[in-house]
Amino acid sequence: MKTILITGCSSGFGLETAKYFLDRDWHVVATMRTPREDVLPPSGQGKAHRAVKAASPKATVGSAYEMAPAYPKTDSDDDRAAAARYHAMNNVFFLEAAMHGRYPKAFVGDLPYELMGFRAGDEKLLHAPLDWVGFHYYTRRIVSDASKEQFLGGGKFSGTEIETNSPGGRDPYTRFCSAMPTEGPLTDAGLEVWPRGMYDLVTQISREYNHPIIEITESGCGYLDGPDDEQNGRIPDDRRIQWYRGVLAELARAIADGAQVRAFHAWTLLDNFQWAEGYTERYGLIYTDFRNQKRTIKDSGLWYGRVAASNRLDV
Numbered sequence: 001m002k003t004i005l006i007t008g009c010s011s012g013f014g015l016e017t018a019k020y021f022l023d024r025d026w027h028v029v030a031t032m033r034t035p036r037e038d039v040l041p042p043s044g045q046g047k048a049h050r051a052v053k054a055a056s057p058k059a060t061v062g063s064a065y066e067m068a069p070a071y072p073k074t075d076s077d078d079d080r081a082a083a084a085r086y087h088a089m090n091n092v093f094f095l096e097a098a099m100h101g102r103y104p105k106a107f108v109g110d111l112p113y114e115l116m117g118f119r120a121g122d123e124k125l126l127h128a129p130l131d132w133v134g135f136h137y138y139t140r141r142i143v144s145d146a147s148k149e150q151f152l153g154g155g156k157f158s159g160t161e162i163e164t165n166s167p168g169g170r171d172p173y174t175r176f177c178s179a180m181p182t183e184g185p186l187t188d189a190g191l192e193v194w195p196r197g198m199y200d201l202v203t204q205i206s207r208e209y210n211h212p213i214i215e216i217t218e219s220g221c222g223y224l225d226g227p228d229d230e231q232n233g234r235i236p237d238d239r240r241i242q243w244y245r246g247v248l249a250e251l252a253r254a255i256a257d258g259a260q261v262r263a264f265h266a267w268t269l270l271d272n273f274q275w276a277e278g279y280t281e282r283y284g285l286i287y288t289d290f291r292n293q294k295r296t297i298k299d300s301g302l303w304y305g306r307v308a309a310s311n312r313l314d315v
Helices: 011-022 042-053 078-090 093-100 122-126 196-208 238-256 299-308
Strands: 003-006 027-032 061-066 070-072 134-136 141-145 176-177 214-219 262-266 287-288 296-297
Touching: 003 061, 011 214, 027 287, 042 061, 042 122, 061 093, 061 196, 070 078, 078 176, 093 238, 176 196, 196 238, 238 262, 296 299
Parallel strands: 003 027, 027 061, 061 134, 070 141, 134 214, 214 262
Antiparallel strands: 141 176, 287 296
């Protein structure tokens, strides 16, 4: 059976596309990234899930989230609690809503329901049991408690995927500070190389959500290695190979320990426009000459092809 991945299935176009392939006996994997409508984003996620299932009950539907394993800065109870709040807010805020119809304990004190626009009965809108869970992995975070510091910012709820080290924490409700450590080596993009984080995050999500089917929807590293004129334009990027080797070994260890991981998607096939960083970072397995769009497979791309073909790392 052929498989197609369709993103953005909260849109009418996405739904019609999914239905087209389902009617032709394709296996459709649908992902959802919902906009901020007149509903809470997590309830928009539930709305999209139900719309796809209504179009065809055969569709397998999941959501993909940006995640980073959170480690407490010290062994104190306060820092451990802060790391748990980081995980709840930045990793599973939307996932908990979908799987259990509730928000996780991401706040110091009670949940600010009124500020979040939450209304009675929204639990039913949030609940949308996913067929699989997707998340991205790049590096880890070290988290410390800020609940006893003076908060110097405003009173806004800052939402998920926001990080800061300002005094008092990122907002007056979650009260933690997070930082990317430099204990391990750094990529050219400035992210710490920490393969163990893949194992820790996959096994944590597996424990907390009853061993769901997992897809690593993004994972990769930025290095600026380019063509070597002395090697006929070959691109030796051994650091990227070692990054993937370490991360995939930790993923294999998580699978051996019971995690149901269905797929790993490398970020990315081609060097491309990296959001705010533009063309200053290169994550591709294939080198793109941005002047003329010529593409050259890097050593890492050749290695990754052998890994994919053999399902082994020692190639």
